Amino acid sequence: MKKLPSRVYYIFLFGFLYIPIFVLIANSFNASKSRNVWTGFTFDWYVKLFNDADIMSALANTIIIALIASTVATVLGTAAAIGIFNMKNTARTVIMNATYLPIINPEIVTGVSLMLLFVFLKINLGFLTLILSHITFCLPYVILCVLPKLRQMDIHLYEAAMDLGCNRRQAFRKVVIPEITTGIITGFLMSLTYSIDDFVISYFTSGPTSQTLPITIFSMTRRKVSPKLNALSAIIFVIVLAVLLVMNVREIKASKKNKNRR
Amino acid sequence: MNRRSRYSAFPYLLWMSVFIIVPLILILVFAFTTTVKFDNTGNRLTNDQAAELIADWEASGKAGDFPVKEKFYFTFDNIIQVGNYSSTLINSVILASIATVICLFLGYPFAYMVSRMRVSRQKIMIMFIMLPMWMNFLLRTYAWMTLLEKNGWINRFLELFGIGPFEMINTQGAVVLGMIYNFLPYMILPLYSVMTKIDDHTIEAAYDLGANRVKALTKVILPLSMPGIASGITMVFVPAVSTFIISKLLGGGTNMLIGDLIELQFLGNTYNPHLGSAISLVLLVFVLLCISVTNQLDSDKTEGVLL
Amino acid sequence: MKKNRIFALLSAVLFVLLSFTGCGQSYVPAEWEIPYSDSVDWKKFADAGITLNVYNWGEYIAIADGEEESFDTIAEFEALTGISVNYTNFSSNEEMYAKLKSGGTSYDIIIPSDYMISRMINEGMLQQLNFDNIPNFQNIQEDLKNPGYDSTGSYSVPYMWGTVGIIYNKTKVDEPAEKIASWDILWNEKYAGNILMFSNSRDAFAIALMKLGYSFNTTDEKEIREAFDALKEQKPLVQAYVMDEIYDKMGGGEAAVAPYYAGDAIVMMRDNPDLEFVVPKEGTNRFVDAMCIPVGAANKEAAELFINFMCEDLVGLKNCEYIGYATPNVNVMNLLDDEIKNNPIIYPDKEVLDNSDYFVALPAEITLLIDNLWTELMSSANGVDIWLLPILVGVAIVVSALLIFIRTKKKARNNY
Numbered sequence: 014m015k016k017l018p019s020r021v022y023y024i025f026l027f028g029f030l031y032i033p034i035f036v037l038i039a040n041s042f043n044a045s046k047s048r049n050v051w052t053g054f055t056f057d058w059y060v061k062l063f064n065d066a067d068i069m070s071a072l073a074n075t076i077i078i079a080l081i082a083s084t085v086a087t088v089l090g091t092a093a094a095i096g097i098f099n100m101k102n103t104a105r106t107v108i109m110n111a112t113y114l115p116i117i118n119p120e121i122v123t124g125v126s127l128m129l130l131f132v133f134l135k136i137n138l139g140f141l142t143l144i145l146s147h148i149t150f151c152l153p154y155v156i157l158c159v160l161p162k163l164r165q166m167d168i169h170l171y172e173a174a175m176d177l178g179c180n181r182r183q184a185f186r187k188v189v190i191p192e193i194t195t196g197i198i199t200g201f202l203m204s205l206t207y208s209i210d211d212f213v214i215s216y217f218t219s220g221p222t223s224q225t226l227p228i229t230i231f232s233m234t235r236r237k238v239s240p241k242l243n244a245l246s247a248i249i250f251v252i253v254l255a256v257l258l259v260m261n262v263r264e265i266k267a268s269k270k271n272k273n274r275r
Numbered sequence: 276m277n278r279r280s281r282y283s284a285f286p287y288l289l290w291m292s293v294f295i296i297v298p299l300i301l302i303l304v305f306a307f308t309t310t311v312k313f314d315n316t317g318n319r320l321t322n323d324q325a326a327e328l329i330a331d332w333e334a335s336g337k338a339g340d341f342p343v344k345e346k347f348y349f350t351f352d353n354i355i356q357v358g359n360y361s362s363t364l365i366n367s368v369i370l371a372s373i374a375t376v377i378c379l380f381l382g383y384p385f386a387y388m389v390s391r392m393r394v395s396r397q398k399i400m401i402m403f404i405m406l407p408m409w410m411n412f413l414l415r416t417y418a419w420m421t422l423l424e425k426n427g428w429i430n431r432f433l434e435l436f437g438i439g440p441f442e443m444i445n446t447q448g449a450v451v452l453g454m455i456y457n458f459l460p461y462m463i464l465p466l467y468s469v470m471t472k473i474d475d476h477t478i479e480a481a482y483d484l485g486a487n488r489v490k491a492l493t494k495v496i497l498p499l500s501m502p503g504i505a506s507g508i509t510m511v512f513v514p515a516v517s518t519f520i521i522s523k524l525l526g527g528g529t530n531m532l533i534g535d536l537i538e539l540q541f542l543g544n545t546y547n548p549h550l551g552s553a554i555s556l557v558l559l560v561f562v563l564l565c566i567s568v569t570n571q572l573d574s575d576k577t578e579g580v581l582l
Numbered sequence: 583m584k585k586n587r588i589f590a591l592l593s594a595v596l597f598v599l600l601s602f603t604g605c606g607q608s609y610v611p612a613e614w615e616i617p618y619s620d621s622v623d624w625k626k627f628a629d630a631g632i633t634l635n636v637y638n639w640g641e642y643i644a645i646a647d648g649e650e651e652s653f654d655t656i657a658e659f660e661a662l663t664g665i666s667v668n669y670t671n672f673s674s675n676e677e678m679y680a681k682l683k684s685g686g687t688s689y690d691i692i693i694p695s696d697y698m699i700s701r702m703i704n705e706g707m708l709q710q711l712n713f714d715n716i717p718n719f720q721n722i723q724e725d726l727k728n729p730g731y732d733s734t735g736s737y738s739v740p741y742m743w744g745t746v747g748i749i750y751n752k753t754k755v756d757e758p759a760e761k762i763a764s765w766d767i768l769w770n771e772k773y774a775g776n777i778l779m780f781s782n783s784r785d786a787f788a789i790a791l792m793k794l795g796y797s798f799n800t801t802d803e804k805e806i807r808e809a810f811d812a813l814k815e816q817k818p819l820v821q822a823y824v825m826d827e828i829y830d831k832m833g834g835g836e837a838a839v840a841p842y843y844a845g846d847a848i849v850m851m852r853d854n855p856d857l858e859f860v861v862p863k864e865g866t867n868r869f870v871d872a873m874c875i876p877v878g879a880a881n882k883e884a885a886e887l888f889i890n891f892m893c894e895d896l897v898g899l900k901n902c903e904y905i906g907y908a909t910p911n912v913n914v915m916n917l918l919d920d921e922i923k924n925n926p927i928i929y930p931d932k933e934v935l936d937n938s939d940y941f942v943a944l945p946a947e948i949t950l951l952i953d954n955l956w957t958e959l960m961s962s963a964n965g966v967d968i969w970l971l972p973i974l975v976g977v978a979i980v981v982s983a984l985l986i987f988i989r990t991k992k993k994a995r996n997n998y
Contacts, residue, residue: 019388026385029456030407033418036428037410040421048421049428049834066657076600089287096284108288115295117509117566119517121534122555125541126298129548131686133301138686149294152287202592212413213519217541220687221635221668230413232671234524236640236826237833238417246414252595253409257402259591265395322946326704333706341706358972363961365974425836442775444836445822527822528781531961539960544782545953546680557975564978571985 034250041243048238058244065241071229072245075209078140078225082147083204089148090155091197095189097156098163112153123150124217131218138220146218147208154207155200162196163189302559305552306354308347315342353553360536360554364561367532370447371515374454378462378511379504381455386466386503387496390473401467404460416453416524423449423525445527453521454511461510469503470496505569512569513562533558611661612651616896616917618662622717624887628664632884634690637678639871640671640826641846642693642742644904653900659891665884673825674782676953682707688878690885696731696870697784699738700943709875710736715886718893721913729870730940738872739889742845742907745868745930745938746785747861749828749847751854754838763860765793767839769812774819778831778840781823783956784941785867786813789841792864799942803951810955817959832857843869844927845907852906859927861934868938870910 041059045052062068097108115123127146128138136142166189174184212227219228230242312320314328320343328342389400407415422428423443433439443449473496481491519534528535533554535543540551618624636656646654656667672678675698681687682702694702702708713719719727719739726743728735750762754776761767768777768789780786788798790809800806821837828846831837833854847859873889875882891897898914908928909915915923922928930938944952 022384026381027403030404030459033415033422033456034407034410036418036421037414047834049424049426049431073600076596080596089290092283093287094284096281096287099279099281100284108284111291111295115291117513117562119513119534119558119562121517121519121537122302122559123298125537125548125551125555126302127294128541128684128686129301129305129552130294130298132684136686137688142686145294149290152290156287205592206409210408210411212411221637221670221689222633224670227411227413230411231520232640234413234417235673236671237829238414242414246410250406250410252599253406256592256595257406261398261402264398268394322950326946329704329706333703333710343706359958360961361974368974424834426834445775527820528824528960529817529820529822536957536961539957541684542677542680544674544676544680545957546676546683547953548684561975561978564975564982567982568978568985571982571989 034246037243038247038250040240041247043240046237046240048240058240059248062241062244062248065239067224068226068229068241068245071224071226074140074223075226078143078147078223079205079208082144082208083151083201085144086148086151086155086204087197087201090152090200091159091193093152094156094159094163094193094196098160112156115150116153116157120150120213121217124214127214128217138218138223140223142218142220143215143223143225146214147211150211150214151204151207154203155197158200158203159193159196162193166192299559302552302555304347305549306556307349307351307553309350309352309549310345311348313344313346315340315344353549354557356550357553357557360533363531363536364533364557366530367516367534368561370451370532371454371512374451374458374515375462375508375512377451377455378459379507382459382462382466382507383500383504386463386470387500390467390470391475397467397471401464404463408460412457413520413524416457416521419449419453419456420444420524423452444525445529447526447530449525450522450530450532453525454515454518457518457521458511458515461514462507465506465510466500466503469500473499508569509566512565516562517558611658614653614896616899618891618894618896619718622887622890624663624891626663626887627881627884630665630884632881633666633668634881634884634888635668635670635688636691636888637670637672637681637689638691638693640673641829641849642671642871642905642907643669644900653904655892655897655901658897659888662891663884663887665887667888675784676782682876688880689876690879690881691873691888692876693741693871693873695941696729696872697941697943699872699874700731701949702874702876703732703737704943707877708737709877709879709882711739711875711889712883712886715883716890716893718890718911721893721895721911723910723912723915726870726910729872730942731870732872738874739893740870740872740910741892742902742905743868743870743910744844744907744928745861745934746789746841746866747844747847747859747927748839749832749842749850749857749859750839751832751835751837751856752858753856754835759860760863762839763863765789765841765862765864768841769793769816769819771819773838775821776838777816777819778822778824778828778837779816779820780841781825783952785841786823786956787952788867788941790816792862792866795864797939798867799939799944801945801948803948806948806951806955810959813959823960843907844930845905848906848925848927861930861938863937865937865939866934868935868940870940 040048042054042056043051044055044057097105100108124146127142127149131138131142131145170192171184171188174188175181179187210227211225212231215225215228216231219225224232226245230238233239233242312322312325314320314325320328325343332338332342389397392400420427424430425440425442425444427444429443430440433441477499478491478495481495486494516532517534518532519538522528522530522532522535526532531539537551537554537558539545540547540554644653644655646652646657656669660666672681675694678692678694679698679702682689682692699708713736716739722740726740729738729740732738748762748765748767750767755762755767755773757767757770767773768779770777780789787806787809790812791798791800791805794805794808794812796802796805796809822831824831824840826846828840828842829850832840832842832850835854835856844859844861847857851857851859873892875885875889879885892901893911895911895913895917898909898911899917902909902914902918903922906928909918926934
């Protein structure tokens with residue numbers, strides 16, 4: 014009997030999180046344009062989605078910007094993490110505090126301040142400004158993912174490699190990089206997620222030539238949201254669900270294997 | 276790894292000073308200045324005089340330089356004017372606080388229960404918490420509109436039982452709901468990651484030493500999970516207090532939040548970047564103060580519980 | 583190295599998704615009943631690789647909505663001229679002004695309303711057009727060739743015109759006709775929570791001023807403050823402040839009554855037969871939206887080609903049919919179905935037009951006043967003490983300082 018309240022609680026919580034998503038997906042099969050009237054089942058919106066040049070180009074922009082921004086952020090951030098790791102204590106504290114600044118800064122303030130900067134520098138708002146601002150808000154996350162891995166690393170390994178005849182570069186590549194790879198990848202994935210989903214900062218730093226998906230969705234929510242977008246979110250949902258499931262099943266399998274070995 | 280590799284942080288430092296520090300300085304400059312128009316000989320102009328000059332210049336076939344120059348003048352006006360919008364800031368703080376508290380009460384038991392599960396089940400539960408975050412938040416909020424409207428799904432459903440209809444959309448409650456919905460995962464994730472580190476044995480020891488369930492919670496689990504609570508509160512409160520779109524979609528624009536006010540000054544109906552910067556500055560200072568308060572929860576175990 | 587695989591998987595998914603984005607169908611123009619004028623060299627910029635940034639109101643152009651044989655203005659232009667177009671929307675004149683004024687973007691064509699055009703001319707934000715490149719300008723009706731808002735007639739080419747009125751849901755509003763045909767209905771407490779209102783300052787203030795019997799072009803501060811009080815009084819009754827969201831809310835039967843533009847009302851009435859439109863007896867605002875080229879436009883000549891294209895008979899006709907506004911183009915007018923031509927909502931009779939007026943650009947001080955009052959209205963600042971904010975910030979500072987103090991003291995104590 015002890016289980017009943019907790020079960021109700023789980024159902025409530027997951028219901029709360031998933032009912033809106035269920036609504037989105039259900040409406041993507043609704044033949045009616047209106048989101049409150051059900052007139053029949055259809056796949057039309059999925060077909061129309063792929064023929065919609067605006068949504069498709071926004072999707073392409075989103076992915077391209079996310080890939081470029083998170084790659085640059087990962088490279089810069091990893092280098093920065095290594096640099097910060099090797100700094101003296103005071104310098105490290107100061108820089109880490111500054112690194113937290115963009116994370117705790119309200120997004121809207123980051124957005125308007127970047128907009129003021131780009132206008133001040135007379136850079137036309139567009140692709141470039143979006144990439145620059147996405148790199149800016151992704152960088153701290155990369156650092157925060159990589160730095161703990163550096164701390165966990167046994168520094169003696171690096172020294173041992175040097176003793177065994179590696180030069181600095183080799184020791185770095187063969188010892189340090191493998192140790193922090195998981196951190197780098199996590200940082201990259203986080204950047205990718207944040208970049209794809211970002212609306213507020215993009216809203217202030219995008220121009221007419223660079224509409225990303227969240228911006229396009231925003232301008233649609235101010236008029237009539239096309240069920241095509243429901244179809245798109247259903248597709249994204251299925252893809253993400255699949256990726257996460259594959260990831261988890263693998264991990265669970267791997268951890269079981271490890272246990273058996275022990 | 277040696278002292279020399281610290282130089283690899285320099286590109287980052289340069290980047291951050293250009294894209295974080297300089298923009299914040301610009302906000303500061305805009306907040307304390309106003310734009311004043313001058314003609315080419317240095318006389319101060321009113322807006323209408325400037326318009327006349329431009330009209331003359333256009334009529335003359337654009338002879339010579341553009342006749343109006345703009346300069347920034349130092350002023351406290353903007354900051355003082357922010358005071359007029361106190362109620363908006365207070366409204367945002369109240370709504371965001373309510374949302375944060377509800378998130379905490381909603382998320383805390385969940386994070387605890389999940390952290391006591393088998394590792395494989397933990398992973399799956401957390402995955403299902405994170406999954407909605409991958410969907411675009413505007414679309415998810417929009418889906419709530421579909422649910423809450425007068426002719427929405429919830430009212431239709433209740434109608435089957437002869438209840439309602441209820442006014443749910445365009446209320447403050449709907450805005451809070453939107454905040455909770457969007458930011459709940461940000462509460463659960465830090466709580467969970469702290470709680471997995473609490474050893475089962477610690478809790479068992481508390482029971483062995485005669486603690487009842489309430490005591491075990493207040494004396495052991497709660498203090499140990501304080502860092503998670505602190506970062507959870509920060510991660511929910513900051514975006515909630517500065518959100519500018521949830522109130523538009525779910526609140527009908529009748530109850531503006533501070534984020535909407537900033538947006539209004541920059542890209543909205545009343546263009547005034549100086550006032551917008553001043554509001555941003557106040558918001559930033561306020562958020563930093565709030566964070567410094569919640570940070571006290573983090574490493575201090577006894578006093579922190581009181582807050 | 584499990585994460586490596588996930589990483590590879592995710593990147594693969596993204597690339598597949600990216601490749602999908604390329605497969606959007608290209609638009610195939612149908613054979614339309616009216617040919618494009620052949621006196622214009624449409625292909626002039628075909629090989630120049632030009633992109634035009636067009637900034638227009640939302641729902642203000644004919645687009646292909648997936649139906650067969652639907653006319654897509656932008657795609658037609660791209661197919662005809664070889665110029666590509668970035669088409670983006672704004673939801674009010676003021677928003678468009680803010681976006682332009684804040685800089686960082688360069689648009690080639692904007693379509694603001696009359697008073698905003700005057701204001702932008704006054705501030706030197708618009709370029710004079712070269713009418714040699716816009717031969718279709720001759721088709722514009724005479725009285726709009728030299729309109730009041732653009733007295734030299736050299737900055738703008740009218741796109742559409744219309745009136746503001748009240749759109750209401752027959753099933754939800756139960757009043758005698760003459761009571762509905764008054765701005766007072768928007769203040770009627772019977773419809774509390776069922777009223778929508780303009781979310782742009784100029785239109786909202788104009789309605790309040792008309793209700794009070796003042797001119798909406800007033801420069802009298804007292805009258806404007808009275809209008810502000812009226813709007814404040816109305817606020818508790820208002821369900822939501824909207825622009826194009828009105829389609830959703832009126833179309834879905836979420837609200838009972840709202841002021842909006844006649845053309846959009848026509849489109850909404852097509853989708854929801856319960857809706858009706860009426861022009862209030864106190865008079866109304868008549869507006870013209872016109873195409874302009876802002877200073878800083880990168881491709882002025884191509885932009886003029888676009889403007890000329892928009893004035894083509896076929897394009898004007900298709901847009902008119904689609905968006906439901908009234909055309910200033912004489913040729914298009916002649917081509918329209920009688921049903922549309924004689925629709926009193928789109929083309930009101932002389933009596934209504936005589937009782938209406940255009941907005942004019944207000945002096946900068948008055949605009950500033952309205953802006954400030956509007957922000958105050960939206961921010962629900964109901965007489966809150968100006969000191970509340972500093973007190974709040976002060977309290978936060980004190981609490982924070984206190985906590986830090988306690989903590990350091992405790993640390994010190996622990997050290998002993």
